[in-house]
Amino acid sequence: MPREHKEYRSKTRIYADVLDAILRRGGKSGPTHILLGANLSYDRLMKHLGQLVELDLISEDSDNGDKVFKLTEKGRKFIIEFVKVEKFAEAFGITI
C-alpha cells in the first residue's frame, strides 16, 4: 500500500499509511515505527495520531511505560475500505 514516489499525499492517504504501518506491526505499534512506516515527521505524526484517536480509528495505550497505538476494529475496516477505493481508483488511473 505505501507508495514509492515522493509526491503529494491526501489526508486520507496519510491516515491509511499510518494505519497500515500499525497493522504491519501486528495491530499495535509505538510512534517510532509508525513514523518510519508512514514516512512522516514527528510533529506531523503526533498531529495525525491525535486525529486518528479522535476518529476512533486507533486507541492510545501503554506497554511497559511506553506509549503505543492500537488499531481499533473501525480502523481495520477503514483500511479494508481504503484498499478497495484505492484499487478502484487505480483501475481508472486515478491516484488518491
Place this chain on the structure above:
Amino acid sequence: MSPQAAALIVFLMEMVSAFISVLVGYYASKAYRSSSAKGLLFLYLGFMILGLGIFLRTITATYFILVNRVTEIVPSSLAGLSNVAGIVFTLTQIAAYSLFVLTYVSQSKRIGEQGLRLSGISAVAAFPVARLFYIPALEIIAITMLGFVMLSALVNWLHRRTLNSALVSLGFGLMFFSHILFLFMLFSEGLLFFGQLSQLTGFVCLLLMLAKVNRANA
C-alpha cells in the same frame, strides 16, 4: 427472430448497460466521499449521466416502438420529437464522455450506441427510432472523446499492468468499438446489434472490475 423478440433483447441489453453504469457511478461516489479525489467525482458524474441517458433512451425507444405498432402512420409531431430526443440523448452521452476525459486530464496534470433494428424488423424500420441512437455529427464527437479516454486507460494499463486496469481499458475499448460500428451502420444494419453487444460487453468488463475490487482485502 421475431421483431418483438429482437426488441426485447435490445431492451434488456440497454437496461443492463444502464444498470452497470449507475452501479459504477455509485461506487465512484462512495470512493470520492472517502478520498475527495477530484478524478473520482468526474467518474461518478460521468457514469451516472451515462447510465441515466441510456435508461431514458430505452424507455423512449420502447414507447416509440409501441406507438408505431398501434398506428400505421406515424404522426409527424412524434417523428420530430424522436429527433429532439436523439439529440438530447447523444448530448447526454457526450457530457458523460467529457467528464471521463476530465478524469484523465486532471490526472495527467498531477503526474450511443445501439439500434433497434435487426434483420426482419420491418415495423421498427418504418419509424425513425434509430435517430434516438445515431446522429452522425455527434457520433464523431463521441468517438473522438471516447478514443481519448480509451487511449488514456490503455496507457494506465501499460503503466500498472493490473487486471483491474486491463478490464477498464478493455471496457472503454469495447465502448469505443461500439461507436465505430454505429458509425458504419449505414452500410449494414446488422452492425447495430453488434455495436449493442460490444457496448454491453464493455460494461460487463467494468462490472467484473467492480466485483474484483470488492473482493480485495487489506
